[in-house]
Amino acid sequence: MNALNETDNTRSRILKDKIVLGIVIFFSLLTISPIVLIIGKLIAKGYKQLSFGFIVENTPSTFEAMTAISNHETIPGGIANGLVGTLLMVAMAAAIAIPVGIIAGIYLYETPGKFLPNLIRNVSDILQGVPSIVLGLISYMWVVKHVTNGFSALAGSVSLAIMMLPMIVRSTEETFKMIPQSLKEAALALGVPYYKVILKVMIPTGFSGLLTGILLAIGRVMGETAPLMLTALGSSVINLNIAKPTSAVPLLIWEFYNDPNMVDLIWSSSLLLMIIVLSLNVISKQIAAGRK
Amino acid sequence: MNPNIVTIKDPILTIEDLSIAYDKKVAVKNVTVGIKKNSVTAIMGPSGCGKSTLLRALNRMHELYENITTTGSVRLNDEDIFKMSTIRLRRKMGMVFQRPNPFPTMSIYENVIAGYKLNGNSIKKKEKDEIVERSLRDVALWDEVKDSLNKKGTFLSGGQQQRLCIARALAFGPEVILLDEPTSALDPIATSKIEDLLIKLKEHYTIVLVTHNMSQAARISDYSMFMYLGELVEYGKTKNMFTNPQDKRTEEYLTGKFG
Numbered sequence: 001m002n003a004l005n006e007t008d009n010t011r012s013r014i015l016k017d018k019i020v021l022g023i024v025i026f027f028s029l030l031t032i033s034p035i036v037l038i039i040g041k042l043i044a045k046g047y048k049q050l051s052f053g054f055i056v057e058n059t060p061s062t063f064e065a066m067t068a069i070s071n072h073e074t075i076p077g078g079i080a081n082g083l084v085g086t087l088l089m090v091a092m093a094a095a096i097a098i099p100v101g102i103i104a105g106i107y108l109y110e111t112p113g114k115f116l117p118n119l120i121r122n123v124s125d126i127l128q129g130v131p132s133i134v135l136g137l138i139s140y141m142w143v144v145k146h147v148t149n150g151f152s153a154l155a156g157s158v159s160l161a162i163m164m165l166p167m168i169v170r171s172t173e174e175t176f177k178m179i180p181q182s183l184k185e186a187a188l189a190l191g192v193p194y195y196k197v198i199l200k201v202m203i204p205t206g207f208s209g210l211l212t213g214i215l216l217a218i219g220r221v222m223g224e225t226a227p228l229m230l231t232a233l234g235s236s237v238i239n240l241n242i243a244k245p246t247s248a249v250p251l252l253i254w255e256f257y258n259d260p261n262m263v264d265l266i267w268s269s270s271l272l273l274m275i276i277v278l279s280l281n282v283i284s285k286q287i288a289a290g291r292k
Numbered sequence: 293m294n295p296n297i298v299t300i301k302d303p304i305l306t307i308e309d310l311s312i313a314y315d316k317k318v319a320v321k322n323v324t325v326g327i328k329k330n331s332v333t334a335i336m337g338p339s340g341c342g343k344s345t346l347l348r349a350l351n352r353m354h355e356l357y358e359n360i361t362t363t364g365s366v367r368l369n370d371e372d373i374f375k376m377s378t379i380r381l382r383r384k385m386g387m388v389f390q391r392p393n394p395f396p397t398m399s400i401y402e403n404v405i406a407g408y409k410l411n412g413n414s415i416k417k418k419e420k421d422e423i424v425e426r427s428l429r430d431v432a433l434w435d436e437v438k439d440s441l442n443k444k445g446t447f448l449s450g451g452q453q454q455r456l457c458i459a460r461a462l463a464f465g466p467e468v469i470l471l472d473e474p475t476s477a478l479d480p481i482a483t484s485k486i487e488d489l490l491i492k493l494k495e496h497y498t499i500v501l502v503t504h505n506m507s508q509a510a511r512i513s514d515y516s517m518f519m520y521l522g523e524l525v526e527y528g529k530t531k532n533m534f535t536n537p538q539d540k541r542t543e544e545y546l547t548g549k550f551g
């Protein structure tokens with residue numbers, strides 16, 4: 001091979017590199033374009049409605065909304081009933097799913113390759129693929145029918161908790177797997193009993209990993225609508241009784257969509273929900289990055 | 293009886309006919325040996341010959357593995373270790389690992405007293421301060437870290453971390469310190485510091501050290517064991533073993549023919 005050929009080769013290689021790079025960038029931009037478009041649309045259409053009142057006031061009646069529209073005023077009221085309901089139900093779901101999920105995750109980590117843990121892992125993976133409306137149905141049959149005898153925040157939380165569980169189980173197991181075995185041995189070699197090693201060494205060491213998993217799971221269920229339709233139902237006022245029907249932001253968005261007088265409110269509500277979920281995502285990414 | 297295994301008078305540790313198997317794989321075969329108090333004993337042998345398994349049996353860390361069978365006996369000052377609680381046993385037998393493993397969530401100070409902290413033993417602040425200072429002085433780390441005791445242990449260099457781990461093992465005031473290739477992850481300077489330290493520590497403690505490094509064994513150990521395929525082939529004064537090995541396999545190992 002002579003020198004000329006080599007430079008030719010190099011040149012065409014560089015050209016190929018550039019073309020491939022261009023294609024990669026194009027498709028990457030294509031992937032993120034929906035989210036950019038969505039956020040842009042939400043901001044453009046929803047920002048006018050966003051105000052302090054939007055956060056602290058309950059949803060207006062369809063009549064109030066109609067009057068405001070015919071007078072060319074902004075629709076009064078807000079989505080406080082939905083925000084409070086979402087916070088209440090997500091908090092209760094987290095209170096159920098976090099301890100159960102972490103304990104199950106520790107169990108899977110501690111007993112790899114055994115029949116029961118493998119079964120649990122597989123079931124948990126399957127659970128992750130179950131349509132959320134089916135989880136709502138399950139909670140309907142368990143909680144709505146037999147526990148609260150009616151639609152309730154508790155029933156909503158249970159359906160959300162079932163959704164969160166597999167995510168927390170997995171993230172716990174993965175987090176613990178990343179902790180060097182030698183750390184556990186160091187504690188055991190100091191005569192520390194096993195459960196204390198888990199509580200005082202493994203959990204603190206993996207804390208940020210566990211927290212990341214939890215925040216992602218919370219972000220996931222925060223926007224869930226379908227299971228809540230079958231369980232929490234909705235409410236036009238703030239409800240703090242866990243045995244009573246309760247609203248949630250995604251439920252409100254669905255209601256606004258179905259009411260021609262209120263349809264304008266879907267933009268601001270979606271924007272707010274999006275801001276909350278994205279913030280959770282960003283926070284969990286930050287925590288995960290800080291871990292490295 | 294293997295004639296190439298010397299008998300130790302008044303040993304602190306007496307290992308008798310100890311065999312350990314993982315499932316069906318026998319890792320330690322019928323080892324009978326005594327460990328001399330206030331000495332450094334090196335365990336040598338090719339990879340996979342059972343050094344770590346034997347060492348970990350001494351504080352029963354080998355029981356962490358499943359399907360393990362142990363037969364024979366080990367006595368610490370004439371007390372059967374398999375009848376002691378692992379908590380008490382491990383307080384008497386500190387352990388240091390191949391890679392420095394300070395607890396990343398704890399400060400230097402907390403790492404030293406981790407044994408108390410994690411076990412939930414409440415001791416007075418003054419007593420804690422004393423233990424921390426004494427242990428860190430013992431490992432010649434006090435002067436280097438006394439102004440940064442509240443920094444995380446993981447900020448230290450590898451060699452300092454390993455000395456911190458030794459200090460952590462010393463904090464309980466153990467009788468024996470077990471070390472499994474404690475310098476294999478360290479640079480030569482950090483290694484020689486640890487070697488000097490071990491020589492000094494034998495005044496107060498008995499040291500059992502697994503090492504792949506023959507010159508390290510020659511430099512710091514008083515007694516040496518040579519293991520091969522789970523068997524204890526030869527045991528005696530390090531000087532004698534290096535100058536005049538009795539078993540052919542020991543000789544081949546020491547002259548670098550295998551291992």
Ligand SMILES: Nc1ncnc2c1ncn2[C@@H]1O[C@H](COP(=O)(O)OP(=O)(O)OP(=O)(O)O)[C@@H](O)[C@H]1O
Nearest residue numbers: 314317318319338339340341342343344345346357
């Ligand atoms: N957890 C385990 N499960 C099954 N077999 C094991 C386990 N640990 C060790 N073994 C086997 O037992 C034998 C002795 O292992 P051990 O770790 O004691 O050797 P070693 O002399 O310390 O080796 P190295 O010098 O490589 O550290 C090896 O054949 C190894 O494959």
Ligand SMILES: [Mg+2]
Nearest residue numbers: 343344345472
């Ligand atoms: Mg080993």
